[in-house]
Amino acid sequence: MSDRNKYNTRQKNDIIECLKEAKGTQMTVSDLNYRLHGQGVNIGMTTIYRHLEKLLEDGVVNKYTADGDRSAYFEYIGTEDCHRPMCFHCKCVKCGRLIHLDCGELSEVVHHLEDSHGFTVDPVKTVFYGLCSSCREVA
Amino acid sequence: MSDRNKYNTRQKNDIIECLKEAKGTQMTVSDLNYRLHGQGVNIGMTTIYRHLEKLLEDGVVNKYTADGDRSAYFEYIGTEDCHRPMCFHCKCVKCGRLIHLDCGELSEVVHHLEDSHGFTVDPVKTVFYGLCSSCREVA
DNA sequence: TTGCGTGCAAAGGTTTTGCATGGCA
DNA sequence: TGCCATGCAAAACCTTTGCACGCAA
Secondary structure, eight states, rough: OOTTSOOHHHHHHHHHHHHHHHHOOOOOHHHHHHHHHHOOOOOOOOHHHHHHHHHHHHTTTEEEEEOSSOOOOEEESSTTTTTSSOOEEEETTTOOOOOEEGGGGGGGHHHHHHHOOEEEGGGGOEEEEEEHHHHHHHH | OTTTTTTHHHHHHHHHHHEEEETOOBOOHOOOOOOOOTTTTTOOOHHHHHHHHHHHHHTSEEEEOOOSSSOOOOEESSSSSSTTEEEEEEEETTTTTTEEOOOOGHHHHHHEEEEEEEHOOGGGGOOOEEEOHHHHHHH
16 A cells, blocks of 8 residues: 555556566566666565565455575466466476466366365466476386 | 384373364464463474474475465374365455365366366365455455 | 584574665655 | 755664584484
């Protein structure tokens, strides 16, 4: 609350643009900083953290805390897709990849949890842990 | 691999006992340390971390990285229940409660992900984020 | 006696906070 | 001009690593 995101600044725009460009991928704060740096843009870590915090509250980005990683992942969501539908994520515990899964059939799970267990799932935040197809073949 | 957990030590037993007693709840390393401390037992943080790492590999405990928390949660699993069946967990983003969910119907999800998406889910590690029934009513 | 176990101290990495300065409106 | 935004430095935290000593077998 309060007056967050009141002003439009260069940093704010650069951060949002960078997130949009990387839509569909997940980035740590370091990744984001590195990417911006590569574009000739330099923004202090502190500022990035503070903006992401605001964007998270506003539902513009999502935050994942994947087990095994030290830092959190952020991903642009916008308000269009991936927000409404049954968009889950799968994290491969072996290769570390985070896979998008936009599958309508998974809505059954949501309804089941809702009806039988009284739990309202937020699909976007939920992460399935396991082995991706590539890593499974190797194992 | 290697010779981990080769010896039986006071620390090892105390840690496992403490985890067992708290079965069904989730504890951070600090929680565990605090609890042991309350029992008059003092074990170095390093030792706790190292034992939990081994216990995790052996499947005796589970580790959760709940979004929003800095530290990881550990929970005693043993080898009896909650290991084999379709035991998922639901984390309420409001009250922070972590709910066990031992539901056979959820096995459909596992099979669906396996068959249609080639992803082998580890139910025990997977956490659904959302609102529990109590918090939903309030909201 | 051998070699893993233990724990202190320190390092490593992520995130937060304090504070003086900069810049939008 | 009034305030929020910025970013450096430092603090706060969690976790890991190095190393000397302790202890199970």
